[in-house]
Amino acid sequence: MIAALHVEVVQRIQSRANKDHVKELVSSFLVNFVSISPGMTLTENDLADNDELKEHVQQITFCDIEHETEVVATETELIYHIYKLNSFGAETDMMTDASTGEEFATADVWALPSQEFHGLWESLIYDTKLKEDTVRFVETAFEFADRGVDSNVIGWNRVVLLHGPPGTGKTSLCRALAQKLSIRLADRFPRARLIEINAHGLFSKWFAESGKLIARLFERLEEIVADPRLLACVLVDEVESLAHARRAALSGLEPSDSIRAVNALLTQLDRLRRRPNALVLTTSNVTGAIDVAFVDRADIKRRVGPPSARAAYEILRGCCSELMARGVVTPREPVFALRVLEGARFADSEPARGSLALWAVARAAAGARVSGRALRRLPFLARALHAPPACDLPAFVTALRAALDAYLADAADLDDVNVPD
Incomplete structure (x- = not known):
């Protein structure tokens, strides 16, 4: 059985060549390689002797989760992913609190693949196969959806939960995963967006309006996921805020509106995960404080600790x-x-x-x-x-x-x- 190796090719923004032509250029260049090291990146300096290739290609990265040592080029199937990096940055969605008139940010929306996240995946280093497992999970989830697997028979929600102490790279991994999927799944989803929601911000104030704000936020998300050819990765940071809001309301420390706000968010997430082109990524800094109702919705729950x-x-x-x-x-x-x-x-x-x-x-x-x-x-x-x-x-x-x-x-x-x- 021939092993497969993914080859990610960053096409220059100014290049007008189509992807097939770029693929042919890279393929012809790699014919000269006897062996290939997974994880290796070829930059402009490595392409200096090939003017046409350098004109269209910024970088070539060999990245595969199945190989830890060099592979023989002639015995390996190369799977090409040609893409350009978006350099426009994040678009911030703003909302106005009806009771105070104050404007605040509810989400940042990134067009992927983004220049901002380029190289982030490679920079994240873990002892376990955390990165590989999350990619396999998502690819399998979309495969099940494509094949029409009945979710009433086999349950999966396309919800990922990463938890652990601050500073361990949970949010970075979510961003890098969204970037990676926008590249790997480009044939299925030519467009991709990362929508970052700060749960702590939603529940920190204006409890009386939280439910309405959440409904309006998810109306915006529904507009985004309405395009079936667009991959929507929704990142909910500090998801433990759900549990905090619920407990505070039950103890009488906050108005009962916060319970309704929590339930509204869970309901909206349930609706969102039914979309075949949506993925929900969540993080928590406080493992023991994650809302039980939410934990039950997550398919994969992984702790991210300090580096060994x-x-x-x-x-x-x-x-x-x-x-x-x-x-x-x-x-x-x-x-x-x-x-x-x-x-x-x-x-x-x-x-x-x-x-x-x-x-x-x-x-x-x-x-x-x-x-x-x-x-x-x-x-x-x-x-x-x-x-x-x-x-x-x-x-x-x-x-x-x-x-x-x-x-x-x-x-x-x-x-x-x-x-x-």
């Missing part, structure tokens, strides 16, 4: 490679993949010294349960506050360790301030 040592190393390795590519850290030198260090049993050597020091920083960060968001900020802090003006890789990794120690000390000071006397 392995994931932290790959994140920091990517950061170091980026800084060397941009000339911030010089000269350029290899930062070895963890499997290479493991293969050498972490033996000390001159070429591996920087990588081994980076592994020590990653282990320390994982031991302190540093979030992915904070981990990605460390290279900036290292360069700004701890690195010498002329910085090679070993010096920069030393600065990274200093930045980590300073971050942990600052976090401890904040904890001390927040402890009551």
